[in-house]
Amino acid sequence: MILTPELRARLERLSIVTRRRVSAQWSGRHSSRHKGESLDFADYREYVPGDDFRRIDHNLWARLGVLLIRQFEAEEEMPLKVVIDTSRSMSFYGKFEVARVLAGMLSYMGLAGGDRVQLFAVPGDEGRSLRIGPVGRHLSQWSRLESWLEDLEPTQAGSLASAVRRLSGEGTVRGSLILVSDLLTPDWQPALDGLAVGSGGVVLHVLGQEEMEPDLAGDLRLADSESGGELAVSTSEDTMRRYRDALERFALEAQGRARRSGLDYVLVPALPGAADQVLSALARAEAVR
Amino acid sequence: MSFLIPAAFGLAALAGPLIVLYMLRSRRQRVEVPSTLLWEQLDLPVSSAVPWQKLRLTPLLILQLLVLAAFVLTLARPFYTQQTLLGPHTVFVVDTSGSMAMGGRLERAKAQALDLIGDLSEANQVSVVEAGPQPEVLVAFARDPELVSDALNGLVATGGRADLSGAIRLARGLATPDRPTSVLIFSDGGDAPLPEEPVAGADFVRLDDIGPNLAVTVWSLDPSTEGTTRGFLQVSNFSAEAVSARAEVTVNGLTAGFVDLEIAALADARQTTPIDAGPGDIVTVNLVDNADALSLDDRASLVVGGGPDRAVSIIGSGSPFLGALVDAVPGFSSADEGPADVLIIDGGALPEIDRPTWLIAPTAAPEGVTITELVRNTAVTYQRPGEPILDSVDLSEVAVAQAQVVTAPRWLTLVRAGDVPLILLGEVNGQRVAYFTFDLTHSNLVVQVGFPILGARILEWLGGGSAGEVSSEPAGTPIAVAAPTAPVAQVTLPDGTVRDLTSGTAAFVDTGQPGVYRVDYRAEDGTLIEGPVAVRTFVADESEGAVRQIATGGGAIAEEEPSTLIREWAPWVIGLVLLLMAVEWWVGHQRPGWSRRRSREGTLAT
Structure with a gap:
């Protein structure tokens, strides 16, 4: 079980807020860029034959002598894509376990809000860049999504940028997107830049405590878990200071690139209580309410 | 602090290679990390090509240098000197008189002596003399602490008076010219000054525990x-x-x-x-x-003594002195008729010996004795010392007009005139036989003061084994047990232990225990024949537990040397080495911070 009953009860009272109007096939709870049948007035337009003449504003016709049709806001479902990084680097320091909880948490929240939630894993199986997961529109489908998440194992290396390209189909990702990743891949920058998301989203940047404060000493050969490449490092106070500076730059740059792509950014240390921390951060950013 | 092997400090040079090992850059340890992405951005100068690195004084290096120092110190064998009562040769004279049983005096003496044994080394030798009623050298020139300890632990208080003078003489007899000898007397001092006080070359350990008695x-x-x-x-x-x-x-x-x-x-x-x-x-x-x-x-x-008198039959010329003697000795009486328990053959032919017999210059010698010639006008020159039969009997004035010259290699000679035996004890046909080689009428023995005592003791010895008179003497007084030939005797001590005596033993001397001693003879066919019963009593003077300071003159009997003891620090230094090695191991393998890192590395490598 990814989410505890207490957390699930909490999540059912929250919903994801879209920054932009959604464009979807099915009606839902989010404002659509299309005009619809809601009670919220949106605009006028000239009458064209075939329009429902019940929407003609008779007051304006009387005053102006022009036939104008009243248009109302449409409410449509929001496509919510939850992308979880299952690269091998996520297997360290409990990052993947935290990432899985976060992905499940936001998926559950989307289902509770009536969103169309679809899960993705990066990288995919058998050399594919993306693994497409199940889709859910209601809480009753949560168990299917949860089961899929539970089956994921962070074992392979892959390209985040390729996955993003495939996800967006060289265009804009429709709906909202949640990316849960440590971004420790050489193409993390183009990946974030390529995330043109229609209705916003959030990048949950999960890093292990040992990555933030490495406890290494002596002369070492650091072996990259994904590429296998080795790097000779002689640790010292200066080395560790420079590492911390690089990490800070990394996080700031990731935040900047995410923002430019219309995404919120939360740096999540892989520690117990990460879920609460993320919910608080998203609430402050008004990404959930 | 001095060192037995100062050259061992040369091994301290091993610190050099140890430090060099720490300055050599170690082979890099491979650590798997999620990604080297951030590390690659550091643009670190990696100096793996340089084999040396700056020496860092880590706790491990300091500990290893300390271990090396302690190890070198161990090999250098540091020592210190200590004054000790033990000299090159020390004779422990331990008083085992009855008063030493008071308040644990003897136990304290043994404890102090055993404590000194701890100082025993290759440079020291120790002898132990038991100062009991019969002084005895228990251990001589021993370097083995266990040997000395066994001798000391085996000491028990006797019921008799200590012959301290005799013990000190024995101790002095152990002195050798090549080795300074000192005497250490563990005693309560006895109840009378020693003839040779102050005792030269001796130290006195006074044991004065006392209590109501x-x-x-x-x-x-x-x-x-x-x-x-x-x-x-x-x-x-x-x-x-x-x-x-x-x-x-x-x-x-x-x-x-x-x-x-x-x-x-x-x-x-x-x-x-x-x-x-x-x-x-x-x-x-x-x-x-x-x-x-x-x-x-x-x-x-x-x-309880008494019982029927032993019948004594006198055969031969019948010296009136002999008849008077038999009648005067309690427990014996002349047998005019009937079988006799003891025979006295006063001259004449030798009968078949089938009972205890006192032979006085018979015309023929019994088995084991050969008469070679006669000697005239001779006098007593030797009395066997320590012989109970001769105790308090002075025969130095005895002159003999004519005596047989006999050879009796298996007989015990009590009295001699030059080389000529005058009085012998032996056995014939399993019967005790006393042999006088001279006719009583041809000597002045019968008019000596000691004759009745000598005669009575000979009769008692011959009549031994009966329930007649029982000798009761102070503890430590030897018990005459048998003729010097077979059968073998055994003695049952008051505490029930049984001691076998070798053939030829005339007296049993280990009579320190107060109580009843029972002597039995084992015949050649293995049957036991009851022998004499003797009582050894606790010497009443010892009950007071008097304590006296024995004056000593100090100094060794031979040339004196300072008594110093070399004590090595080895146990402590070895302990320090082991402790430092344990700490070094703990720091190197078990220190919590390190183990956490190792655990983390284990996770990294997963």
């Missing part, structure tokens, strides 16, 4: 007019308070009655009591419920 100082048995035995008991109170005492009287181990006494402080109480005991019974008196400082004197035993 209640002692059986007199216990005697006499036949009473009622036909029973009357016991006379005297109990002495050596404490400053009046006490009540109860004495249990046992006959052959069975309670025969109790005697209650009220004894004033530092006084004696006496009482007689009738005892239903006959000849040969062992009558013991024992102070019950008496927890005093000296327990050896709480008990005394006697054997």
Whole structure:
């Protein structure tokens, strides 16, 4: 079980807020860029034959002598894509376990809000860049999504940028997107830049405590878990200071690139209580309410 | 601090290679991390090509240098010197008189001596002389502490008086010219000054533990007019308070009655009591419920004498002195008719010897004795020392007009005139035989003061094994056990232990225990023949527990050397080495911070 009953009860009272109007096939709870049948007035337009003449504003016709049709806001479902990084680097320091909880948490929240939630894993199986997961529109489908998440194992290396390209189909990702990743891949920058998301989203940047404060000493050969490449490092106070500076730059740059792509950014240390921390951060950013 | 092997400090140079090892850059440890992405951005100068690195004084290096230092120190064998009572050769003279049983004096003496044994090294030798009634060298020139310890631990207090003078003479006899010898006397000082005080070359360890003591100082048995035995008991109170005492009287181990006494402080109480005991019974008196400082004197035993007289038949010229002697010796009487228990052959032919016999210059020698010639006008020149038969008998004035010259290699010669044996003891056909090589009428022996005593003792020896007179002497007095030839004898001590005596042993000397000694002879066919019973009593003077300072002159008997002991620090230094090695191991392998890192590395490598 990814989410505890207490957390699930909490999540059912929250919903994801879209920054932009959604464009979807099915009606839902989010404002659509299309005009619809809601009670919220949106605009006028000239009458064209075939329009429902019940929407003609008779007051304006009387005053102006022009036939104008009243248009109302449409409410449509929001496509919510939850992308979880299952690269091998996520297997360290409990990052993947935290990432899985976060992905499940936001998926559950989307289902509770009536969103169309679809899960993705990066990288995919058998050399594919993306693994497409199940889709859910209601809480009753949560168990299917949860089961899929539970089956994921962070074992392979892959390209985040390729996955993003495939996800967006060289265009804009429709709906909202949640990316849960440590971004420790050489193409993390183009990946974030390529995330043109229609209705916003959030990048949950999960890093292990040992990555933030490495406890290494002596002369070492650091072996990259994904590429296998080795790097000779002689640790010292200066080395560790420079590492911390690089990490800070990394996080700031990731935040900047995410923002430019219309995404919120939360740096999540892989520690117990990460879920609460993320919910608080998203609430402050008004990404959930 | 000095060092036995200072050259070992050269090994301290090993610190150089150790430090060099720390300055050598170690092979990089491979650590798997999620990604090297951030590390690659650091643009770090990696100096793996340089084999050296700056020396860092890590706790591990400091500990290893300390281990090396301690190890070198161990090999250098540091030592210090210590003054000790042990010299190059030290003779422990340990008093085992009865008073040494008071208040644990002997145990304290042994403890102090054993403590000194801890200083024993290759440079020291130790001898142990037991100063009991019969001084004895237990260990001579020993370097083995275990040997000396065994001898010391085997010491027990006797019931007799210590012959300290004899023991010191024995100790001095152990001195050798090449090795300074000192004597260490562990004693309470005895009750009289030694003839040679101050004792030169000796140190005195005074043992003066004392406590209240209640002692059986007199216990005697006499036949009473009622036909029973009357016991006379005297109990002495050596404490400053009046006490009540109860004495249990046992006959052959069975309670025969109790005697209650009220004894004033530092006084004696006496009482007689009738005892239903006959000849040969062992009558013991024992102070019950008496927890005093000296327990050896709480008990005394006697054997009831008497019984039918031994019949003595005198065959031969019949010196009137012999007849008078037989009639005068208690327990013996002349046998005019009937079988005799003891024969006296006064000259004449040699009969078949089938009973104890006293041969006085017979015309033919018995088995084992050869008469070679006669010697005239000779005089006593030798009396066998320590021989109970000759105790207090002075024969130095005895002259002999004519004596047989005999050779008797298996017989015990008691008295000689030059090389000519005059009085011998032996055995013929399993019977005791006393042999006088001269006719009594051809000597002045019969007019000597000691003749009745000598004659009585010879009769007693010949009549040994009967329940007649039982010798009662102070503890430590030897017991005449047998003729010097077979059969083998065995002695049952008061505590029940049985000692086998080798053939030819004339006296049993280990009589320190007060109590009843029973001698038995083992015939060649293995059967036991009852021998004499002897009683050895606790010497009453020892009950007081008097303590006296023995004056010593100091200095060694031979040339004196300072008595210093080399004590090595090795146990401590080795302990330090082990401790440092343990700490070094812990720091290197078990330190919590390190183990956490190792655990983390294990996770990294997953």
